[in-house]
Amino acid sequence: MNLSDFDFDLPEHLIATRPARPRSSARLLVADGDTTRDLHVRDLPDLLRAGDRLILNDTKVIPARLTGQRWRDSAQGRVAAKIEVTLLEPGPDGTWSALAKPMRKLKPGESVGFPGGLSADVVALEGGLRLRFNLAGDDFNAALNAAGAMPLPPYIAARRPADERDREDYQTVWARNKGAVAAPTASLHFDDALLATLLARGISFTHVTLHVGAGTFLPVTVEDVTTHKMHAEWGEISDQAAQEIAATKAAGGRIIPVGTTALRLIETAARETGQITPWQGETDIFIYPGFRFNVTDALMTNFHLPKSTLMMLVSALMGVDRIRALYAHAVAGGYRFFSYGDASLLIPQSAAND
Structure with a gap:
């Protein structure tokens, strides 16, 4: 498995330096099995089912x-x-x-x-x-x-300095546990109104914590991606969180992490037994094609850097060819990329058919 398998051409003008306002007005590329649709984050309540559960990373970015x-x-x-x-x-x-x-x-x-x-x-x-x-x-x-100032990702900081707007923009509305130096960026698309609508439609939320580190921006430097060493990040899944996730799975609901950080954490907790359990510690889990997902049924995430470990993660969930086609669609359609960019809802064929 070569690094070049996860490369693509990205025009620089598609790298977002400011988020959409309001948050839920960002575009949402929906990949539901073989179907692809161009929608907006505000449409999320119509895309999920009563009984589904969103996993939210409640880490709080410090002005580092x-x-x-x-x-x-x-x-x-x-x-x-x-x-x-x-x-x-x-x-x-x-x-x-x-x-x-x-x-x-x-x-x-x-x-x-x-x-x-x-x-x-x-x-x-x-x-x-x-x-x-x-x-x-x-x-x-x-x-x-x-x-301090908010620690914007390198691809934004190279284009403009952080300012007071970033103190609000680069923080989720549910952030509460200080310790991250990068935001769980898929979560930046949610506002209180969207959360209220989702809850009214029967979609539940579970909070977990993974303190996103600066290592999330480190490039992959090896051609054989299976030899790449991931950075470690501290995370925690409480007893209550594990019970909520397990109960949703048992009832037939789908577990949908919002962001790759939440996904990496719940899959870490289930790695040994295949079942979600309370967990605390540092995770360096590396997810690439061939990985077996034990908890995750679908994923909401932003559009990622070429040749990044996050491109490998979404390729593991959806398949390399499917992700390649989706990213080509996003580039051609003018979707905005990276931390302040637009979002995707990735539902593998197996979950789409459930």
């Missing part, structure tokens, strides 16, 4: 991108130099793993200052940058919220 300064010695004395830091995840010792630009001149023990009195000491560089901040708990959260 910080711009500060460090001090360096020069012929003119000590001068301030700009530095950009992106927080990745907290460690059990209270430090944070992070990325920095530029990083090569940083030294252990050095202090980096940010607006609003927030600062961090460089604890380590080997094995990745680790920072210890001068604030903790609610004080740290308040300072980070004031000084």
Whole structure:
């Protein structure tokens, strides 16, 4: 299985830099078995059945991108130099793993200052940058919220800086558990009105948590995709969530993750036994064609990057040829791609016939 199997030509003008407003006005490409339809996210209540259950990732994106300064010695004395830091995840010792630009001149023990009195000491560089901040708990959260910016994906950040609109746009309406540095983007299409309509039609919701990491944007660099090593992300499925999913399956309802993060989490929890169970920990599950889905019946997701692990995931669900045709249809039809783009509802032939 070669990386080139998951490549396609994508015109740059189809990469969305702002989301649709209102959220549910985004376009929705529906692949229901062999049928393909061009609709909108607001049509979702008419596409699902009473008894279906949507799986929603309730992770909350933190404003993880910080711009500060460090001090360096020069012929003119000590001068301030700009530095950009992106927080990745907290460690059990209270430090944070992070990325920095530029990083090569940083030294252990050095202090980096940010607006609003927030600062961090460089604890380590080997094995990745680790920072210890001068604030903790609610004080740290308040300072980070004031000084930080939303960590937009590279393909958006290269086109424009993050701004105040992104604080709302790059967050789901049900976000509650802080810890992600990237949004579960299929979920960005939902608003309160759509959720209320779905609930009135007999569609249920289950919340799970997977803290999306920056590794989600790492490219695949091996030609034989089966040798690719996935990044690990922390997730949790509660007892209640597992019971809700199992009850829906037993009653004949369909389990439909909203986004690949929710799908990866529930399939991780069912990987050993084939049945959904409560689960907590780090998952590095890699889903590519040939994978057996134990819980997922269908998937709502955005349109993904060429040669990405997410292209491999949707190809595993629908088949390589079907996904290739759907993406050609999306490009020809002017669908908007990636995090702020449009969505697809992917229902494999088996689920379409149930």
